[in-house]
Each structure stands twice: as C-alpha cells, then as structure tokens.
Amino acid sequence: MENTNKRYWKGIEELKNDISVVKNADKEFNLEGLEGGTYRRDFLKMLGFGVAAVSLAACNAPVRHTIPYLNKPEDIEPGIPNYYASTFAQAGSYCSILVKTREGRPVKIEGNKMSGVTKGGVNAQVHASLLSLYDNERLKEPTKGGKKITWAELDKEVSAALASSSNIRVVSNTILSPSTKSVLADFASKYPSAKHVTYDSNSASALIEANGTSFGKAAIPSYLFNKANVIVGINCDFLGTWLSPIEHAAQWAETRRLSSAKGGKKTMSRHYQFETGMSMTGANADYRGMFKPSQEGVFVANLYNRISGIMGVGSQLSVAKGDFENIDKCAKDLVAAKGASLVVSGSNDVSVQTIVNGINSLLGNLGNTIDFGTTVNYKQGSDAAMNQFVAELKSGAVDAVIFLDSNPVYDHLLGADIAEGLKKAKLSVAIADRANETASLCTYLALNTHYLESWGDASPKAGYYSLTQPVISNIFNSRQGESSLLAWAGKSSDYQAYVKNVWSSGILNGKTWIQALHDGVYESPNTTVAGASFSGNLADAAAKVSSVKSSGIELYVFENVTIGTGIQANNPWLQETPDPVSKVTWENTAAFSQKTAADLGLEVGDWVNLTIGVNTVELPILIQPGQANDTVTVAMGYGRTAAGKAGNVGVAMLPLLKGAATASNLWVGGAKIEKTKSGYTLAQTQTHETYMGREAVVQESVLSEYVKNSKAGRFEPMIATSDGLKKPYSITLWNGHEKKNHSWGMVIDLNTCTGCAACVVSCQAENNVSVVGKAEVARAREMHWIRIDRYYSSDAPEEEGYSVSGYKAMETASANPEVVFQPLMCQHCSNAPCETVCPVLATTHSSEGLNQMTYNRCVGTRYCANNCPYKVRRFNWFKYFENDNFDFHFNNELGRMVINPDVTVRSRGVIEKCSMCVQRIQAGKLTAKKEKRRPVDGEIETACSQSCPTNAITFGDMLDPESRVSKLLVQEEEGRRFQLLEEINVIPQVNYLVKIRNKDGVKKAEAVAHTDHAEHAGH
Amino acid sequence: MTDKKYIVGIFNDEDVVMDAVQKIRSKGIKIHEVFCPYPVHGLDHALGYERPRMGVPAFLFGITGTCLAFLLTFWTLGIDWPMNIGGKNFFPFPTNIPIVFELTVLLAAFGMSFTFFFMEGLGPSVKPIIFDIRSTDDKFAMAIDLNKNTVSDSEIKAFLSEVGAKEVNVKEV
C-alpha cells in the first residue's frame, strides 16, 4: 500500500530532485495549472450556471490546458503534499516547523512536534512568515544605488571595497545560527578589522548584564515556568513576545491545566502580573497590578523589601515604600512558594534586573525554576556595543558596514544617527530582502533569500539545534546572506555544504545528517538544572531606581504579539490579525486608561498629538482598561516607511524615545497630549468590551470554588415546562439524526488559551481566508473564520442588576479588569439555526456532525449569518481577489501562490465560515481508507488545534472512545465542560472548559449574575 | 355567418330592465341576453339562469394545489434527496404548511379564473358581438333572438317599447 503519510526528507538524492522541481517554480506563474492541478483561485470563473452562463453557453468553453512535468521528480505526486522539517529563526525568535508543500510550493507552516523547545507550537508571526515568502514587494534583483547589478559585479566591487577597508562592521540582530556565526568568523579571518555588532530592537541587554554582575554568568538562563507555583511577571510579556513565547506559553499552560476527574489535577499556578499597559500576559494573569514605567524599579525594590520582610532574610533596600495593588499578596504568595516561584521582568534596566535577580535568589528559585544549566540564545544584542558602533559610524571611523538581515535605521533607537552616519561609510552593504529603511541608504543591496528558500541552522538554547532547509528554489535572483558573506570572504558560497560541514564536525554527535534533516532538530540537552549564586549590588541598584525621576504622562513603548518589532510589517495576515488585547488591526494606538482619558478630555474615536520634547506624532487613541493612569502605551513595529504597501501603516515610536535617559527601557516621561480630531473608527474586530454578565457566554470561577465543586462556574440553564424544569437539550420536536461514522468535535480549554492568535493566522493560511484591509475591518467586515473574543469584567454595581442603568454600567469595563479569552469558530451545531433558514440548501449538516457550507450553492441572502447566535459566518461583501481595491496578496500572481489548493477561494456574494478543516478530515479519512483501517486520533488535526502552543484546542472524533477529545469530555462531563448558549438548544460540536482563576474569592459582578440567574427560563 | 336576426331593446335603468325581463319572459318570449354596464343583482335570477357555481372549480383546483404542494415538498425533501437540515426530521411536516397553503390559493384562484374565461369564451383574440355599444357605458341592452322565438318581430318590438325600452333596434349578425 502506498504510504501517504506525511513525508519528510529521506535522502540527499531526493533533495536534489526536489530542487530541480522547484526550479520550475517561476515558470509555474505563467501556466494555467501545472499538471492540471485545480488551482482553486479561479472560483469566480465558475460563478455557477447562472443567467450569464446561459448566454455564454453558446460559445465554447475555454480550452483548459494541462501541463505535465517534463521530468517528474520521484517524490512529488501532484495533489499530494510533502512535508519538510525546517526552522524559523528571525532576529532571535525561534520555532521549529514543518513546511507543507504542494507541487513544489510551500503552502502552510505547521509545528514540529519533535522539537524539545517549541514542541509543535507555532505562533502567529511564524505562521505568517509563509506569506512573507510570497511578498511581491521583495526586490527581484541585487542592486547598487537602487539600480540592478549582477551578482558577479556586486561580489567584485564589494570584495574590492572590503579589501581596502580598515574598519569593517557587520551589524545584525540576534543570530541563533552556529553556522552563520562560523561564517562571520570566517569573514573576520579574511578581514581582520571586521567586527560583528549584534543588537535587538526590543533589547534584553540589561538582563544579560545584570546576570553577569549578579551571578557572574552573562547569559540568559532557561525559565522553567512549568515548575513554578507562583509566577510573577513585571512588565514582561512572556506569553506573547518575551524571549521564547511559544515555549513559555506551553510551560505556563502546563501549570494551568486542570482535570475534573476523580483525583485529577486540581492545583494550578498563581500568576501575578504587574505592568504599565495591558499585555497579553497580563490579560491571562490571576492578579494584576499597574505601575507607571518610572515606578518599575521602585516596585521591584518594594517587592524585594516585602519578601525579605516576610522571610526575615536580607536587608531592606532603601527605597520609598510604595503602595501597589496586590503587591503584599504577591509577596506573601511568593514566600509561601519559595523555591517553586518565578519572578521575571522584561525591563531593560540593569538595576531592575539586578533586584529581580535578588528576589529570585532570595526565594531560592535559582536552580529550581531558573536554569543556568541551559542558557538561551534568544537575545544576544548588546546595547553598549551597538551604541559604540553608532558613535563610530557617526564619527566616520567605520569604513565599511554590512547590515546582515537587519534594519537598524528603522528598528533601533538611534536609527536616525545610523542613517546620518551611513553617509560617512565608504562601503555600505545591506543584506536584505527589500529596500527597507536601512537598505535604501546603503550603496549595495545584496538581495537576501527568505528563510524558506535558504539553508541554515539554529541553536535556540544550549544543546538544542535545528536545521533550516529550502523548500522552494529562489523565487527571485537572490542569494542568502551567508553565501554572500562567504563569497566576499573568498570562500565557496555553497552554504548547504557549509552547514553540513559545521554540523558534521561540531554538532552531530554520531547522529546522521540525513536523520537531523528529516527530524529538523538535533537535541542533546543538559538535563541537570543549574543554579547560580547571587552577588549583585542591591544597594546600588536600589539607589539607582530611587533616583529615576519623571513627570507628567509617561509614554511606554511595547512590542505587540502580531507585528512585533516590525520585521514582518509588510505581511497582510499579521496586519489584519487583531492585537490579542486591544483587538485593533492595521495600526498602533495610543492607549490611555479610562481615567486618564477622561482627565485629558479624550473620547473613543479621537486622535491625539503625542509630543515628547520636539518630536510629535499623531495617533488614534484607545481607551484601554487595565492601563496605568497617567501613562500612554503605544506599540512599536508600526510606522515603517519602506516595508511595502501593507506595512507602511501606523506610527513609528522609537524616534520619540531618542535621547531620553530611559530610552533603552522603552519609556520616557513628560509626554504632552493634545487632541486633534475626533469621530474616527478604529479598525477593531471587537468593539464591545464586556460580556454584559451573560453567564451562558463566559463561564468562569475561582480555584477555591472549583476544588470544592468541579462544576463551579458552570451555568446550567433549565427550561420551565409543564413538567417542571428541564434541561434544554431534553426538549425537542424532532427525532434527531444519529452520527454513525464520526462525530468531529472540539474541546477548548479557556484556562490555557492565552489569546495569542496563532490559530487565527493558521486558519487564515489553511483556509485561504481573504484579507480585507483596514477600511473594511473598521466596517466590521473582517473575514477570519476563527476569532478570539476578549471580554473584560465590569464593576457594575450588584444592586442595579438587569435594569437600564445596570446594563449601562455593565458596558464599562473595570479599571483593572479580569480578562477572558474565548476562541470562537463555527460551533457546528447539531440543531443549526443557519441551516434551517437557507433557502437553497447551501448549508446542510453532514452525518459526521459538520455544518457544511457549500459556497457554490450560496446565493448570498445572509439569512444564515443573521440567524447564527455566535455570529461566525462571514459574507464576501466584495470580490477579495484580483481586485485592485484589495491590493493584498490575493491581488498578485506571487501572493496567490500561498493559496491552499484543497480549499476553494470564495467568490463575492457568498457566505463562508469555519469548515472544521473538512479538507483535512477528508484527507485523513482517505489515508485511513487506503490503509484499510480507522483513522487514528491525532492523525487528523484542524489548523487551529494543530498550531496552538498551549494545546488549548483539542480536536478529534467524539465517537472514538480512545480519542483525546472523548477522554477530555468524559473527564469534564461532570466538571468544567460547557457549551456556549446551552439554553437555545443548538447543541454545538464545540465544547468549552470553564475558566478557573487562581483567586481567593468570587468577583462581585459574577455574584450578581449568579443570583439573578438562579431562575432562568428559556424561550 | 348565418344571418341571425336580433331585436335589441335599449333601457336606461336597471329597475326598468328587471321589470321588463319578467314581463317578457312571462309572455313566453325567450330572451337571448341582457347586457349591462354593471352587475345588476337579481337579473340572472330573473332571466332564469342557474346559480353560478364558480366555487366548484375553485375547490377542485385548490385541492389539486394542496396535493401538488404536499407531494412536491414530501417527494423532494422526504424521498428524492433527504438532508439533515438543522437537525430536523427529513420531512418536517409543520414547516411545509406555508407552501401548501400558498399553492392551494394560487391554483384555486387561477384555475377558477381561467375556468371562468373558458366558460364565458373570454380571450384576447375574441371578437365579441356587441348589440349596442352603449351597453358598456350607461345603457341596458336586451337582445332577443328572432330565430328562437315564434312570436313575430313586430310584436316583440311593440312589447319591448311597452315595457320601457327607450329604443328598439334590429341587429343582424
């Protein structure tokens, strides 16, 4: 029997073959359909047999050609995907991935479960990096001064210029690759004056420095969140952006998972977050406190003092006692969980990190939850080195500068200085994929490849290695950066051989290269957790943090989950992915707390001028619950000027910080706010912030209640009938339909969902979901099939209940709210309201429990969308492909290469929605049938469940008693399992698990809901 | 074609016509038809016509519509291609009532109307015999077929004037 399982690389011969295939990749653009593949991008051509077709019928149907391979490679069979293991490593972000290719083009990125670091998790940015491959705005040729140049000429000229340079700098972001470092070493041996300068846009330089002074180890340790019972994050978005979010999220989730089974795990970590703005991590915290950025140090010192006070160990730091929300409680809990707690800070202030080190040391976390045995490489940038480089460049001391895949003019605080200094360098070369802000100022642009076109490797942590291999030949006339450096160093530019050599000689300890390439990873981790002894100067640090002075409103710049530092800004998928917390797309906003906004006279829809010193930027405002008063928070990564059509949106924030003493810690005081205009609609995917006390929607409780009653927080509606109260599902007019074969369903654990939006992008990639742009999102017409609802709690007074004023009060979120993330896709209701109302049977139910949407039958009455209680159906208001009004990737040949050939691209005028990845279900079933067996659990995964870093989404066959989903349902049947809006009796296939917070008591708002809902009747 | 000869009496008022009809009929003269600008209640009875029973075709067509609609819905969704729509039974009876009702009314209305047109010989290409053009305006025209009456034409003419006809004409068709 033909093996149709996932295929990985088998040998180097096949690899060669593959390269020959992908060589044809650019030819593919012109062909109507390689191998007659039904590239379903042309769906509109098949609008159906309408009136128009009647008139067309007279003409002959267009001749469709089918073009075979001239020489078919062995392992490529049209229509069958191949999977290759690879690695995403971009400016220190790391993920081990599998790339799914069809007919030689990558169409999807999936997680590599063999990786000990990311363990099959993928985040939004990694998913979206696939689309960056097909970015039509990447340059097509290497250039010199903006004009095309051949590689031979470029090499000649650059080599000559380098040879005559006496002070060469190679500037890059963090490099995880041992091979690249080796290349740089080779380069330096050829040009001894060459120095490598590493910087990070969102730097962790202070952390490394503090660790150096505190522990004598200038490195970042591994943080073992999974071993911590109390986790404290201080301005540290460790679930979203900090160091290794995929890894941290999985570890964090491990401590948050509960089981309602008898004797199941009923403990969870307690997560405190203290921060300025509301970060995604903060939104997931049990207790949250806020401080102004200027108080960060004071806060940490206060926390230290309280802990040492309780423990009676160590001396009190001389710092003014500050009163912060939840700080005492936090100190108490930390002490109670001594040795199994973890305090992390995202600060780039050495003093703050030193005190945090002191705290961890005091609590005995080193060697327990902080592992210096396995140091991590995610951030290697040195602020000092970079500052020195900028100074040298400005002074003209640097002859030649090579920017290796970095863009400091945009994403470094001193970008303007670099731009100025570049004029003085004799040779400036940018190894970049486009004429970005830096590259456009350089003489030469050595066109870099996308990582999916490149060879490479990465070592995210000590002892962990992984490989990057090309899955498509170079689309443009590009050459990967390492090859360029090797060429200029006068070596063979065959980087594949180079990597293989580096691995064979230094990394692979007996394991074969082929095996490593197949697996994508090679790991020989150090399993002993090592600590370190603290010897930092706390008194000095305390003095420094006490001396921080600030006035007025403080601006805090942060890295958000979707756009990050802006490297992938020109990625429509990322731009359209809503920020997990604010739900804003396509731009950055100035976030104020409700109180500060009121003080400043600002309302929703206003724009403000934000002035620091002489610099002013204009931004739309966002009223952000959970924001510290008298602060304004703005995301970095926006305001690119040379990223491309999609990327040049929003406002660049780093220039505003320039010159401030606290700039490296990304904040500055004394911001002036001035309202400029109003009436603006933010492109937000969710505009209502609270859940209006609706217990059937958001079900949550606290751990103490849950331990007592595993159904705590469950809202179980009863319907009053003549026979007394009944459960909604027991009342029906109909006989129902039995599912005989499969019953596909999901369980979504609200406890472990962090809201990171990886599933959103994964779904977008898998299902060819259109990008609609800012204007349409502002009109509430985004197309995402899965969304993550984010609700804030409100402080509605209990006594008002469900009155007019009560409702009004419920609409306003608390100043420091509790947050719930709730992923929502089509619920595949067994009694689907949408199906009943479709006049043309375009949506019906399958015998496997799926709510089937047949696009080509849809006439677009939108009745189904109206009648969907979950509002998950999306209408194609316009034709979103090949339409200049929607100039995103669907509007160019290259961008359309990302289309999944197994999923139809929807025409305008039809409804679409989550299909539970029916194409994957069908493919999985077919594989099983061919092998004459039942599908095995885990073999079929939806795009969302597959990509979830925390495994919050479990998908499977609910009829298969062995499946994880069935087991979970059994486990949680008398526990946390609930279905959304149970009382309307639609019986979804999607189940949720109640969110449990590790808090002491129930919040007031919930208490209201409980009392008022005791006697609830359905309609 | 065949030369039929009619005597046409023209009346001005519906009550007069009504009287006249009764008198003429009591004389044993057969009236071909009375043409009126508007429906005169009781005239058909006076002329001895049967009660119009248009309800019969309406009912028959209506019943046909009911059956057709029921068969259509039952056969298409119940037999030909049963589908699971929103978890309902393959043939959920209550949801088909509106269709059954509408088709019943549709067929009844059209069936009856077309039966009426057919019975009365009405149609777009029909060339009617008009005994007096004013009978669609303000006059009542009573036509008496001479061939069907044994009474002489002069006698009829005289009698017509006697019962109130304002004019008495002879019309050959």
Place this chain on the structure above:
Amino acid sequence: MINNISKKLLTLVALVFVLTLNTFAQDGDAAAGETLFKNNCAQCHATDASVVVGPGLAGIEDRRDAAWLKKWINNPAAVISSGDKYAVELYEKFNKTQMTAFPAYGDAEIKNILAYVKTANAAPAAAAPGAAVAAPAQETSGGKFFNIVLVALLVIMALVLVALLAVLRLLSTVAKGESLEDVPSAMDSLKSTLKSLSANKTIVTAVIWMFVLLGTKATLDGLYKIGVHQGYAPTQPINFSHKLHAGDMEINCAYCHTGVYKGKQSGIPSSSICMNCHNTIKRESPEIQKIYTAIEKNQPIEWVRVHNLPDLAYFNHSQHTNVAGLDCENCHGDIKNMEVVQQRHTLTMGWCIDCHRKTDVNSKGNAYYDALLTAHNSTSKEAMKVEDIGGLECAKCHY
C-alpha cells in the same frame, strides 16, 4: 433478462477463473504479481512469447533459474558486464537496450510475478468464452433503436388516420346519396381532408400545444446541456492513441497516470515516462519526435484537458480507484478503444450523485467500514450504498 443471465454467466466464469488461478498460484501470489507486472513489466514484456520491447516471458522459468532472474532484475548491467553468456546474447539481440533495473525487488516480488506469468499463460483458454458471452449484453444500443421505431410507428399511425378520414368522407358522401361520379379524386379528397383538419379548432389547438410542448422540452434539454461538454474530444498536441497503448498493448493506466491510485490527480505522464519505452520503440515516428523536441527545448507539452471539473468540486482519484476499486472506464468510458480521448459522460453533479446513489460501498476487507457496515446491515437488507454513508453530503466534494 439478458443482463441477469450474463451476470450469472460472468460469475460462473469468474469462479472457474479463480479456481484455475488458485491451482497455479501455489508458490506465489498471482494477484499481487499481476499488479506488479502490469505496473512495471507490461510496458516491455508480454506474458506470452511475443516480443514487445523485451522478450516474451512465457516459459521464462524453464529458461532461467530463479537466482539468475533475481540478479538480472535487480541489476541487469552487472549481469551483462559479468560476462554471463545468456545475458550478453540477450543484450545483443535487443539492440543493446538494457532492461531497467528494479533493485528493490526481492524474492517474494519476483515469485509473484512469475506466478502471474504462469497463470496468465494458462488463463486465456478459460477466460475467452466468458468474454464472448458478456460482450453482447454490454453492446445494447437499444435507446436509439427504440427511438427510430417509435418515430416510424407515429408516422404510420398518422398515415392510417388520414386514410381513415378519407374513407369516412367517402362513405358519408355515398350515404348522402350522391353519385360516385361526383366523388372527388383521391388527391382532392386528401386535400379537403387536410383543409377540414386545419379548420378544426381542436386539431389546430392540439397541434399548437404539441409544438409548444416540444419546444419547451427542447428548451429545457438545451438548458440542461449548458456547461456540459459530453463528447468533448479536442485535438491533442501529440496524436497519442489510448487504443494502442491501453487497449492493444494493455499497458496499465497507472503506469503513465502515476497518481491515479495515490492521489487527487491521476496525473498526465511526464515525458520521461514516455521515454521509458520510446527510447527504443518507434523513435522515428514524427509524433514521438515531438517528445524529443520538447525535452530538448525544455518545454513541457501542453495537453488539452478533456475531463474538466469546476474548481469548486473536489474530486480525488485515489478515493474512487484505490478505495472504491472502480475501473477507470466507469467515468472515462471505454478508453481502451479510443483513438482520441473523448468525454463520454456528462460529468455533471447529477451524474456524480446518481452514481453515489446506486453504487455499493467497496467495504470488503476494509476495516474502515467495518463498524459502518454492521450498523447498516442491522437496519437494512439492502447493500450499503455510497449515499448511506454520507456520499450525498455537500462537504464531501465542496469545500
């Protein structure tokens, strides 16, 4: 009736065939061998003694021993270079064309192939009568014939009607006492009959209605054919004959259409597949020269797609060929007798649906279907059709 009888006969023949097969297949699985043979060997070798590209394989076991065969199949070049006499002779005899190596074949595979060769040489005698009986049953052009008969009958009836009317008229004139001399000639009477017919409102109305009905039917038929390209047989860039390759040469479809059992698309063979055989055969043919030109110019051949499904329908070949065990002919028609490939079926959704309603699920021996089959059989006596397991559901093909 005919169908039933032929079915029974076929089963009988099949039984005999299977029995004979079993007697021969003692030391190798002939069925497995058949697959292997058809997919890999049949392009160059016949099971009988005739030469295709390489020698016929009838009696091969008598000629060479198994060890030699294995060596040869695994690496013919090595055998030739080792100076083996038989091998060198063979090499010379066949224009120094060397057989393709099959290094992966072990003893089991080779045994299976040999078993198949043996049975194939024994089988034809048994199989022949079956084919002869089955043939007429399949070749019913009944539909067309009935149409002709129907039209003829109608014409005759019309003539009889006219004649009857004429007679009636004649009789009526006679009855009226008119002399026979006054009776108009037959032609005149026909004319007058026609005249009276045309004057008869009922007949005119009937005729008009007939035209209206026929017109409506024609219109509806026309509407039904919109977007249907049944009979589409475009000229291909290379005059490739399926009749020759698939029919006469009996090359297995999957040899060229490599994906047909594996994936969604059956695949159009790449030129390299053609070259497997045409390296040696008919190189001089102008049609085959086109392939050479294509390879030289590095320009793939642009075939014209014959069977087009709209993009909105997902069709997977392997589901139908591999899992359901359907023959290619089911959808593509009698491809083995087509010089130029033609779309034989409508390929409309209705056609798909119809088949899904009628076809039994190929559940035998497939564990995937076991539970389904049990459940089905407990409630129904009918065989489990595709529609019974959701084969009519939208998202089986549209997503």
Place this chain on the structure above:
Amino acid sequence: MSVVSPIREHLVTGGKTYHDVTEDICRHVESKPTKEWKIAFAISVLVLLYGGGWVLWTWWEGLGVWGLNKTVGWAWDITNFVWWVGIGHAGTLISAILLLFRQKWRTSINRAAEAMTIFAVLCAASFILMHMGRPWLAYWALPLPNTFGSLWVNFNSPLVWDVFAISTYFSVSCLFWFIGLIPDLATIRDRATGIRKTIYGALSLGWTGGAKTWARYEDVSLILAGLSTPLVLSVHTIVSFDFATSVIPGWHTTIFPPYFVAGAIFSGFAMVQNLMLVTRVVYKLEDYITLEHISLMNKIITLTGSIVGVAYITEFFIAAYSGVEYEKYAFINRATGPLWWSYFGMMFCNVMSPQVFWFKKLRENIVVSFVIAVVVNIGMWFERFVIIVTSLHRDYLPSSWTYFTPRMGDIGDYLFSFGFFFTCFFLFSKFLPVINMAEVKAVLKSSSEKKSNH
C-alpha cells in the same frame, strides 16, 4: 337589496349619471397627459434612473457598497422589503375584505389601491433580488429540476416560504386587479378607435357584459376575495416568520404575525391615503373620493396604529415576563441603546401621530390627513428598521456587537424602488381607469343623491 345606513354620507357626490361616471374617468385615459402628470412622471423616471444606477453598481461591485457588516446582515434591504410588502397589503385588503364585508365605499378607491399593491409588491420583490449576494442565481430558490442531481430547495426556510407567498400574492393580486379591470377596459374599448381599440379590445378579452357573465363574474370576484383574504393575511404572516422562526432575541417572537399584519394594514392604508389624495387633486375626482372616504380611511389608520402600539407594549411585557436575559436586553436596547432614535421615531410616528384623528376636524382635513399618512409611512419604515437592525446589532455574544451606518448604496437602492413605484403608478394612472367604473355605477343608484331622480 343593499341597505345603506341613512346617516351615511353619499358615496358619490355631485349628482353623477352613469354616463358622467364613464366620462369623468375615461377622460384621463383618452386625453393627452396633463402638464402636472408630465412633470411628476419625469421626476419619477429621473429618480428611477438615478436609483437604477446605484442598483447596477451594487450588482457590479458587490453588496459591500451597502453599510452592512458581519453582525448586521440585513438592514435597509429587508427593511425596505418588508415596508413595501406591508404597503402592498392595502390594495388587496381593501378590495377583498371590504368586498366580503360589502363595504361599498371601497368602490372608489380599490382600483388604485390594487394597482399600488402590485407595484409595491414588485418593489418588495426587487429587494429580494437586490439583497442577494449573487442575484443572478435567484432562480435557485425555486424548486426546478436541475443538473445538480436535482438539488431542490429548502422548504424549511422562511425565505422559500417568502418566495412562494410573495409570488402567489403577486400573481393573485394581478389576477384580481385584472379581472376587476375587464369591464372597464371594455368600456374604454367601446369608446376608442384604431390601435387603441385593438389593444383595449384584446385586454378586455371580448367582454360584452351579458347578465350571465356578470353573474359568474360576481361569483368569481367574491371567491377571489375569499381566497385573497387569507392570502393577504398569510403574506405578512410569512414575512414575519422570517424573523419569528429565527433564534435572534427581538426576532424570536410569537406575536409577530398579527403584529405584522396590523402594521401592514396600517402602512398600506396610509400609502393608499397618500396616493388617493394626490389622484383626487390631480384628476379632480372630488366627487368620487369624498371626505367621507378620507375620514373612513383615517379611522382605520387610527385603529391599526393603536393596534401596533399595543403590540409594541406587549413585546416589552413579554420580554420582561419571559425572564430571558437576551430578550430583556434586546428590548431595553431598542429603547435605550445606540439606536434609540429609530425606536423613538417609530413610537412617535406610528403610535402618537395617528391619535390626532380622534378629532373630526383633523380627520376630515385633507392636509392633515396627507401629512399624517406620510408620517405613518416613515414610522412604519422605522418599525422594520428597529426590528431588524436593533435586534441584530446586539444579539447573543457581546463580542460581535456592532453598529450600523448606512452608505450611499443603501440610499440609492431605496430611491430606485421609489422611482420604480411612482413611474409604474403614473403609467397606470395614465393608461388605465383609476376608479372602477362598473362598481361605482353599481353603487351610484343606491347611494348617490340622484337615486330618486328617475
């Protein structure tokens, strides 16, 4: 035979003879169009063309030119649809129900009302087409045999019921209207010459007005009226099912069928009132459409307006009484949410404004009647808007709550329906008798001042 209450005003004033009736009414059909007619017609056609441009643009670009969004999938389109269907109720209702109840005063107005019905239903139907994402496939909503394996339609869907109800209602209304027209067309035929005679001759189907035909004709009319009465009630009932059978709070309401029917009568009468008053003035038909007619119409408007008022209040009560959280919120949100102004508009226009007709003076004032009728129609538009948009924009999951803002596409397409309606109506009033002559003649004798004249 027919009893007319003595206190009742004469239905036709001015001492008309049968011939006068013929003359008065045929005059407009036979003479050249007046200047007023030409101006009014030109304006309607202009509006039709402008709106038609927007309709074409909508079809070309997609429904995105409207202001709808992921949560509010219907707004102006279905609001307009229901509004027009509602208006379309008056004609058949006046003809059918009043015929059954032998209300003779209907005779002067039923023709125009029926014509209006037909055009209004056409306008409504145009929104059924327009609101579809792929209107060229609208025929898929009909159970026609096809090549998709014969894929039928979903008889469970209220939209399919709508298709059947609206098309049945339209065809039966047309039939009813046409059957009523036949005798009048014969009258015109007998006065006309040349091509006009041929056309009106063909249209009148060879009507002669024989007593037997009249007898059957009357029977047919009566049965048609009998059939149309449940039909007319069923149409808006079924339209209300679009909402009532759904699960959306604010839609899922058993009160909808009677409430919608009352609303339909309400808005239909208001529209008839508007058109009648205009026709009366333009065609100088004061003797046929008397103050008595206007007053009677106003009474019905007040009555039905009060019925919908009760329905509005009942909805609130039921929502509160049900204890269903979503239902309660839906209604509080209607009155106090972001779209409160539409709710206020509805309450003011529909419930408050018709109350002025309690005063006889105002009831018989033509200007007041006209203004209130317009206000009522605006109010009824708001009612549908309130039901559709305020229910949708905040339903179950607060995460999806949005707001609705109309865009030019919405407005343009609405204008199109107005242009279409008035163009049709003006064409009708030019080429067909606006008052049913035969029926007026039939009531002339018994109820006009001239009855004792002979």
